[in-house]
Amino acid sequence: xxxxxxxxxxxxxxxxxxxxxxxxxxxxxxxxxxxxxxxxxxxxxxxxxxxxxxxxxxxxxxxxxxxxxxxxxxxxxxxxxxxxxxxxxxxxxxxxxxxxxxxxxxxxxxxxxxxxxxxxxxxxxxxxxxxxxxxxxxxxxxxxxxxxxxxxxxxxxxxxxxxxxxxxxxxxxxxxxxxxxxxxxxxxxxxxxxxxxxxxxxxxxxxxxxxxxxxxxxxxxxxxxxxxxxxxxxxxxxxxxxxxxxxxxxxxxxxxxxxxxxxxxxxxxxxxxxxxxxxxxxxxxxxxxxxxxxxxxxxxxxxxxxxxxxxxxxxxxxxxxxxxxxxxxxxxxxxxxxxxxxxxxxxxxxxxxxxxxxxxxxxxxxxxxxxxxxxxxxxxxxxxxxxxxxxxxxxxxxxxxxxxxxxxxxxxxxxxxxxxxxxxxxxxxxxxxxxxxxxxxxxxxxxxxxxxxxxxxxxxxxxxxxxxxx
Amino acid sequence: xxxxxxxxxxxxxxxxxxxxxxxxxxxxxxxxxxxxxxxxxxxxxxxxxxxxxxxxxxxxxxxxxxxxxxxxxxxxxxxxxxxxxxxxxxxxxxxxxxxxxxxxxxxxxxxxxxxxxxxxxxxxxxxxxxxxxxxxxxxxxxxxxxxxxxxxxxxxxxxxxxxxxxxxxxxxxxxxxxxxxxxxxxxxxxxxxxxxxxxxxxxxxxxxxxxxxxxxxxxxxxxxxxxxxxxxxxxxxxxxxxxxxxxxxxxxxxxxxxxxxxxxxxxxxxxxxxxxxxxxxxxxxxxxxxxxxxxxxxxx
Numbered sequence: 001x002x003x004x005x006x007x008x009x010x011x012x013x014x015x016x017x018x019x020x021x022x023x024x025x026x027x028x029x030x031x032x033x034x035x036x037x038x039x040x041x042x043x044x045x046x047x048x049x050x051x052x053x054x055x056x057x058x059x060x061x062x063x064x065x066x067x068x069x070x071x072x073x074x075x076x077x078x079x080x081x082x083x084x085x086x087x088x089x090x091x092x093x094x095x096x097x098x099x100x101x102x103x104x105x106x107x108x109x110x111x112x113x114x115x116x117x118x119x120x121x122x123x124x125x126x127x128x129x130x131x132x133x134x135x136x137x138x139x140x141x142x143x144x145x146x147x148x149x150x151x152x153x154x155x156x157x158x159x160x161x162x163x164x165x166x167x168x169x170x171x172x173x174x175x176x177x178x179x180x181x182x183x184x185x186x187x188x189x190x191x192x193x194x195x196x197x198x199x200x201x202x203x204x205x206x207x208x209x210x211x212x213x214x215x216x217x218x219x220x221x222x223x224x225x226x227x228x229x230x231x232x233x234x235x236x237x238x239x240x241x242x243x244x245x246x247x248x249x250x251x252x253x254x255x256x257x258x259x260x261x262x263x264x265x266x267x268x269x270x271x272x273x274x275x276x277x278x279x280x281x282x283x284x285x286x287x288x289x290x291x292x293x294x295x296x297x298x299x300x301x302x303x304x305x306x307x308x309x310x311x312x313x314x315x316x317x318x319x320x321x322x323x324x325x326x327x328x329x330x331x332x333x334x335x336x337x338x339x340x341x342x343x344x345x346x347x348x349x350x351x352x353x354x355x356x357x358x359x360x361x362x363x364x365x366x367x368x369x370x371x372x373x374x375x376x377x378x379x380x381x382x383x384x385x386x387x388x389x390x391x392x393x394x395x396x397x398x399x400x401x402x403x404x405x406x407x408x409x410x411x412x413x414x415x416x417x418x419x420x421x422x423x424x425x426x427x428x429x430x431x432x433x434x435x436x437x438x439x440x441x442x443x444x445x446x447x448x449x450x451x452x453x454x455x456x457x458x459x460x461x462x463x464x465x466x467x468x469x470x
Numbered sequence: 471x472x473x474x475x476x477x478x479x480x481x482x483x484x485x486x487x488x489x490x491x492x493x494x495x496x497x498x499x500x501x502x503x504x505x506x507x508x509x510x511x512x513x514x515x516x517x518x519x520x521x522x523x524x525x526x527x528x529x530x531x532x533x534x535x536x537x538x539x540x541x542x543x544x545x546x547x548x549x550x551x552x553x554x555x556x557x558x559x560x561x562x563x564x565x566x567x568x569x570x571x572x573x574x575x576x577x578x579x580x581x582x583x584x585x586x587x588x589x590x591x592x593x594x595x596x597x598x599x600x601x602x603x604x605x606x607x608x609x610x611x612x613x614x615x616x617x618x619x620x621x622x623x624x625x626x627x628x629x630x631x632x633x634x635x636x637x638x639x640x641x642x643x644x645x646x647x648x649x650x651x652x653x654x655x656x657x658x659x660x661x662x663x664x665x666x667x668x669x670x671x672x673x674x675x676x677x678x679x680x681x682x683x684x685x686x687x688x689x690x691x692x693x694x695x696x697x698x699x700x701x702x703x704x705x706x707x708x709x710x711x712x713x714x715x716x717x718x719x720x721x722x723x724x725x726x727x728x729x730x731x732x733x734x735x736x737x738x739x740x741x742x743x744x745x746x747x748x749x750x751x752x753x754x755x756x757x758x759x760x761x762x763x764x765x766x767x768x769x770x
Contacts, residue, residue, distance in 0.1 A: 105520035125737035126521030269606040271718035272629030426735035
């Protein structure tokens with residue numbers, strides 16, 4: 001019998017095994033030393049700096065459940081890995097964003113709880129019960145350069161000269177619009193001014209029966225929209241010296257303009273909203289424009305790619321005075337005076353800051369760092385979105401950290417985010433000021449006067465406690 | 471032997487046994503009612519904030535600030551309106567439902583089970599369901615009304631003050647009617663059958679029996695149902711907080727939700743405590759009036 005060319009089973013297995021081994025060796029040899037070498041779209045590699053002192057024990061961290069769920073998976077592993085490296089047992093608890101202030105308040109009242117607590121807005125009301133974080137704020141600025149003013153304003157009280165919080169990151173609040181709705185009214189790139197928002201929005205409402213989405217309800221996005229409009233008209237709640245200046249012709253003009261927006265381009269729906277409503281409206285195709293972060297868009301990419309492709313962004317709208325939007329989120333970490341392991345808490349915050357580029361990447365470009373130097377690739381990512389935007393440069397309007405910060409302001413602008421500002425935010429004085437006038441319950445002048453009186457009452461209360469100036 | 475005898479004597483003593491049975495309730499009431507109530511009074515006269523638990527005497531300052539605030543008076547008015555209207559409908563629908571539940575029909579136990587569901591569902595869960603039912607875009611209620619040709623556009627239940635108030639009242643009534651119905655059902659079942667039969671023989675019709683026999687005999691339980699309805703409506707903030715957060719423009723703000731927003735959302739626990747304390751005298755007056763009425767009826 002002539003020998004055959006067919007391979008035996010043994011030979012096939014041997015060749016397959018050798019090929020597999022060879023491929024593995026080859027891939028290891030060609031793997032870049034760090035993921036950053038993969039190019040602009042790659043995930044940055046984590047860095048580790050030894051803490052200043054020897055750490056031990058446990059570290060418990062309380063923070064919100066991030067709008068981009070993948071961030072939390074990364075954060076939990078990131079914190080635990082750091083703990084293993086430095087000999088600290090780390091526990092991370094996520095809480096729904098609406099319940100974080102309640103949780104923090106109850107833990108501070110009880111004098112026990114987490115060592116490190118985070119929230120997405122100012123925590124200035126907790127200043128008397130938390131440690132001064134001057135040391136790590138100064139250390140961070142030494143490491144990374146100058147911190148953005150909007151982040152410093154929400155973590156530092158100039159009146160008491162105390163860093164009551166540490167703010168490693170923030171999130172811009174651009175306008176989200178549906179191009180297919182704005183194209184027919186001659187604004188394919190969306191509105192750039194409040195006046196264009198009114199004329200274009202009114203035309204869309206008239207011709208396509210789709211309304212604008214600026215809330216005047218008792219929820220956080222309505223607060224942000226109201227502040228943006230006030231600032232763009234040159235109005236504000238307080239001045240740099242923490243004196244209430246709300247009752248001004250500029251505020252009245254802003255309230256009157258909101259009335260025009262409501263009459264021509266919105267419905268009563270905006271008085272009923274909760275924090276998720278404008279996202280839902282955009283996803284349902286029922287809103288032509290909303291003020292929100294890119295999280296609504298990221299959700300759309302998953303649930304409705306067609307509408308996601310039709311969603312575009314604009315920076316803050318230009319008003320008669322300027323173009324400013326409130327920060328959408330401002331990350332603030334506090335360490336309670338009763339924390340069991342404050343050294344570990346501080347060391348972890350510096351480690352988190354060292355790696356904030358990772359936080360930016362894992363949050364799908366939602367989180368921006370407070371120190372612009374911390375995400376050197378952000379501009380490239382925004383120009384060529386690694387998370388599947390179509391077109392890929394859809395987020396390029398954000399530019400980089402500094403560019404986005406130019407049209408962003410912290411709550412309390414032009415003053416600090418004091419406890420008084422926090423209470424005004426928490427009791428929805430500004431959305432209600434707009435709503436009263438817009439609904440016709442009061443004239444714009446009367447509504448502004450009432451809001452001014454409410455602000456004065458709140459300011460005097462906190463001034464009495466020595467926590468604000470003015 | 472002596473020890474056993476001693477223990478027997480101890481258990482046989484009514485006073486000791488009574489206190490032993492009462493002790494858990496007393497401890498519960500002291501720990502979860504009296505202590506928080508005392509704390510609320512103490513906080514009302516202090517400058518305690520959510521960020522500063524140290525106690526400093528503030529006298530009547532918090533009361534003055536709360537009384538200066540128009541939202542407080544609006545919340546007080548809303549609370550009274552919600553409670554009064556809700557109580558009326560809770561008693562009315564509870565009575566109707568109780569009459570249905572005592573009737574004999576097939577599947578009575580299934581119906582009783584279903585009727586009790588709104589009461590047994592956690593309030594947060596049921597409120598979230600209502601949030602969807604009243605949603606400004608996706609409301610199934612609006613969809614049905616549109617399909618029936620009764621409306622052209624959505625009603626925005628939670629975006630218009632009157633509709634928002636009606637919605638919150640409706641959810642309270644929906645939640646509490648089953649409880650009232652069960653309480654009144656017990657009353658109906660306790661009426662001796664011969665009384666009803668005697669009234670029939672005397673020629674009394676349905677409505678006459680209802681108003682001259684059934685309601686007077688079950689009035690104490692109707693009053694208890696009303697009292698429960700009032701207390702649960704008056705002190706509840708979950709429905710308002712989840713549905714409207716007090717909006718639109720504080721049109722549905724009630725004392726309980728405003729106390730929470732001011733105390734926790736705004737961080738001023740002293741003022742939050744003052745607002746919460748206002749629930750007490752109003753509830754006390756309502757409870758005394760209702761219980762006095764019940765006693766008067768019982769002595770007739």
